Amino acid sequence: MRKQIEEIKKNEGKPKVLKNIFNRKEIEQFLKLYQELPVTVHNKKQNVIKKRWLKDYGKELEQIFNKRLSDEIGDFKYDNLETANGEQILGLFQESYNPIGLHIDGGFNLENLIYKQTLIPLTPIGSTVIFKNRFYGESTNFTLDKKELEIKNLKYGQNKRSSEHIGMYGKNPFDLTMHQKYLKHERIENLVGLEVELVYQWEVGSMLIFDRTNLHCSSSVIDGKKIGLTTFTKK
Numbered sequence: 500m501r502k503q504i505e506e507i508k509k510n511e512g513k514p515k516v517l518k519n520i521f522n523r524k525e526i527e528q529f530l531k532l533y534q535e536l537p538v539t540v541h542n543k544k545q546n547v548i549k550k551r552w553l554k555d556y557g558k559e560l561e562q563i564f565n566k567r568l569s570d571e572i573g574d575f576k577y578d579n580l581e582t583a584n585g586e587q588i589l590g591l592f593q594e595s596y597n598p599i600g601l602h603i604d605g606g607f608n609l610e611n612l613i614y615k616q617t618l619i620p621l622t623p624i625g626s627t628v629i630f631k632n633r634f635y636g637e638s639t640n641f642t643l644d645k646k647e648l649e650i651k652n653l654k655y656g657q658n659k660r661s662s663e664h665i666g667m668y669g670k671n672p673f674d675l676t677m678h679q680k681y682l683k684h685e686r687i688e689n690l691v692g693l694e695v696e697l698v699y700q701w702e703v704g705s706m707l708i709f710d711r712t713n714l715h716c717s718s719s720v721i722d723g724k725k726i727g728l729t730t731f732t733k734k
Contacts, residue, residue, distance in 0.1 A: 501609045504635050507712065510614055510734065514629050514697045514709035520567055521619065521704050525560070529728060530621055532557045533592045548594040551580075552728065554587040561589060568732075571708060572615050578606050578733035580656045590730035592621075598684040598717035601641040602658060603634045604731055605711055612734040613711040618727055620701035625725040626718040628681055629697040632668045633712040641714070643689050664714070668692030681718040701725065 501507065521529075536550040554561070569575065579588040593599075604616055618627060638658040642648065647660045673682075673690035681698060682690065698718065699707045709715070711731060 500635050501613075503610075503612050506612055506734075507614075507635065510612075511633075511710045511712065514699070514707060514713070515571070516697075516699060517567075517571065517706045517708065518702065519704050520706050521563075523704070525563060526621060526703055528557070528560050529619065530726070532560060533594075533621065533726065533728075536592065539591075547597070547599070550592040550594075551582065551588045552590040552592060552730075553582070554589055564589075564730075567706070568617065568708075572732070575614055575732040575734065578611060578613065578731045580607075590617075590728050592726065592728050594724055594726045595717070596721065596724045598719055598721060601664075601685060601689060601714060601716040603636070603639050603641070603712070603714055604729075605634065605637050605639070606731065606733070607637055607656070609637060614732045614734050615708050616711045616729060616731045618699070618707040618729050620703055620705065621726040621728060622724070623701060623703050624720070624722040625701040625727070626681065626720050627699045627701070627707065628695060628716055628718050629699065629709050630714040631694045631696040632664075632692070632714045633710070634664065634667075634714060635712060641689065643686055665689075665691060681720065682716070683719045685716065701727070 539549045539551045577589060581587060606613055639661050640658045641664045642660055643662055648662060650660050669692040671692055673687050673693055677695055678687050
């Protein structure tokens with residue numbers, strides 16, 4: 500766990516949805532940038548394509564994004580991975596056809612004072628589930644899958660796999676109605692003790708801001724594919 504948990508807690512708050520923060524032209528610019536960027540990861544098992552938004556690649560958009568985000572959360576630093584050449588990454592585009600499972604985006608350096616993360620939907624169909632429950636470790640996928648839990652030789656930037664969340668938040672069974680409506684891709688046993696804070700319905704032009712300590716995942720609601728841009732910050 501981190502050494503600066505109390506400092507991190509001072510900056511925590513409820514998730515915030517900013518509607519119509521990007522206009523149609525800006526969304527089209529984001530999509531154009533996405534099409535032009537090289538593929539970083541094509542995970543055929545998860546059916547997800549990832550592309551890194553490199554610093555100075557889309558300078559106008561970078562300035563727009565920095566201004567809109569700093570107006571909302573104040574001073575911040577980016578806390579995304581670097582390329583093999585040491586280039587700074589501003590965010591990660593993800594094109595997915597299946598829901599992303601329960602996880603935390605705490606980063607990979609436990610010395611960092613992690614702050615907020617953002618999600619910008621670039622397609623209209625989809626939703627993201629944010630839980631009230633928090634975790635103060637590194638980036639982790641929470642699972643009960645035995646094969647996943649056996650994975651140890653992780654590459655740079657890959658989340659560790661863990662089931663340590665089980666029992667951490669109590670033993671109350673997860674809400675069955677919520678599970679059937681939004682989280683059918685998750686084993687309900689994997690959600691024991693969790694409470695939903697927000698179900699964010701994707702809306703093009705909006706942006707979701709939430710704490711990097713919040714457990715979260717995609718919902719089961721996907722129509723074809725969805726494309727979103729995420730970025731991570733620290734103090």
